[in-house]
Amino acid sequence: MITTNYLIIGSGVAGLTFAIKIADRFPDKKVTIVTKSNADESNTKYAQGGIAIVTDETEDSYQKHIDDTLICGDGLCDVEVVKIVVTEGPKRLKELIAWGAKFDKTAKGFFDLGKEGGHSQNRVVHHKDQTGQEIERTILDQVHQKENITVLDHHFALDLITEDNQCLGAFVLNQRTNEIITFQSHFTLLATGGIGHLYGHTTNPIIATGDGIAMAFRANATIKDMEFIQFHPTALYDTSTGSKFLISEAVRGFGAYLRTKNGNRFMLDYDKRGELASRDIVSQSIDLELKKSGDECVYLDCTHLDLKAFIKHFPMIYERCKSIGVDITKDWIPVVPAQHYLCGGIVVDKNGKTAIDNLFACGECSRTGLHGANRLASNSLLEALVYSDKIYNYLVDTTLKKKELNPILSNWIFVEKPKITHDYIAKIKALLQLLMRQNAGIIRYDNDLSKAKEKLMQWQDELKTITENNEISSELYELYNMITIGNLIAQQSMIRIENKGSFKKNN
Ligand code: FAD
Ligand code: SIN
Secondary structure, eight states, rough: OOEEEEEEOOSSSSHHHHHHHHHHHHHTTTTEEEESSTOOSHHHHOOOOOOOOOOOOTTTOOHHHHHHHHHHHTSSSHHHHHHHHHHHHHHHHHHHHTOOOOOOOOSSBBBOBOOOOSSOOOOEEEETTTHHHHHHHHHHHHHHHOOOHHHHHTTEEEEEEEEETTTEEEEETTTTTTTTEEEEEEEEEEEEOOOOTTTTTESSOOTTTTTHHHHHHHHHHOOOTTTTTEEEEEEESSSEEEEEOOOOOHHHTTOEEEEEEEOOOOOHHTTTTTTGGGGGHHHHHHHHHHHHHOSSEEEOTTTOOHHHHHHHHHHHHHHHHHHHTTOOTSSOOOEEEEEEEEEEEEOOOSSOSSSSSSSOGGGEEEEEETTTSSTTTTHHHHHHHHHHHHHHHHHHHHHHHHHOOOOOOOOOOOOOOOOHHHHHHHHHHHHHHHHHHHHHSSSHHHHHHHHHHHHHHHHHHHHHHHHSSSSOHHHHHHHHHHHHHHHHHHHHHHHHHSSTBBBBBOO
């Protein structure tokens, strides 16, 4: 058994920024980060557009950012939370910069602010088109400098340990040795990110399998708003399943047009903001256009844009397009919507506390109330930064009052068990992804959802038995978790009657 004061599950922006602060504040306390892949692998690393923050109050204002967030959330945001997150943005940006993160500036030394869908102003602070990589690099560097933080990569959290509605720690699989380790902790933070691989076609890397939400659900935490799945309008089109390369919304903010194969600039038919309508509207419009035409993709036209300025802001996107033979000066970029973000998740209060004592959740796996029915572009990194700070502040006080650790009474039972084959897991996973795309995609139908639910319930029962009777592997647990999440999405989508934001049901 390993004992630690703070157990952090996940090493993206949410987990790492909390770790840095708490480790600094309490140099005599142990901070342990477990993460299931390489330490830098996370949705965070792939963030492109940037962080939405009001940095210049001459044109912009907190109120405008608040209003944009509320409009985008389609009436379902928690207004208090929106105000808190928006107004704390500048302080959190200063911290990132103090840790060493670099953001693009204009010749006059101001932040070079990008624009994205749903924003009434340019307010997206960025590092070229690789903002996430810059943030992840910076905070991981900071973490590695702290003597009281231990980072255990390739450690997969299986389940939380709870007794009497208190979280006592977690069972974690060392993926290198296959040993299951019991972690006993004063406080546990779930920072496990999104769910993209449930859909197969996603902008998320393969770590995004909803593990933290599934774990929290099994431990009886409250899970809400799972029907609000955000599909990004412009993932680079290819026919394979798996992670898709993103063409940042900031490219449309830079002036790119969306066109059908015949050249029709269709977005103006759907919304007066055209290509810069919020993401839910753009994705739903593309979906309709593709259903009408039977085409496989639509196109992003950048041919009229200033190439030099484009390459300066979007060097990675430019190179990626070039590498597949798309010359953006004369070719349109083929794009399709793909799963991108989950607006719902583990319900937390304004201190990031879940319904279980000593258990906190932060970042994409949490549901704070900021996003409502649809997240405003570049508000996710912001939310994680603000809430990791909230949890830190709350735990500064609570840590000082914390008593002895409760003993862990439950234990993982170790018995020799057969191993389930990779082929079986891969087969069910492919079927699950197809089921989610077909039955719980951009536009849903109760009939499809109900069929999906039936299948998911059947798989869930099967997988429960399989996980109990076979050797545990992260691959098997990820599948079990994804089926659990699929079930939550299907059930909560069936319950919702009114179409809102990223949720659209036709019956
Ligand atoms: P993540 O960064 O995903 O980190 C989750 C961590 O948990 C990972 O380290 C993972 O390995 C670990 N983990 C998961 N399960 C387990 C387990 N069972 N055991 C142990 N470890 C586990 N948002 C913006 O605001 N602006 C943007 O410009 C932007 N661009 C984006 C572009 C792309 C391509 C993508 C995919 C997302 C983008 N987003 C953007 C969304 C944003 O990046 C994410 O929502 C945010 O980074 C999530 O941070 P996180 O710390 O919550 O999770
Ligand atoms: C993008 O760059 O388009 C992604 C921004 C986001 O997800 O907030």
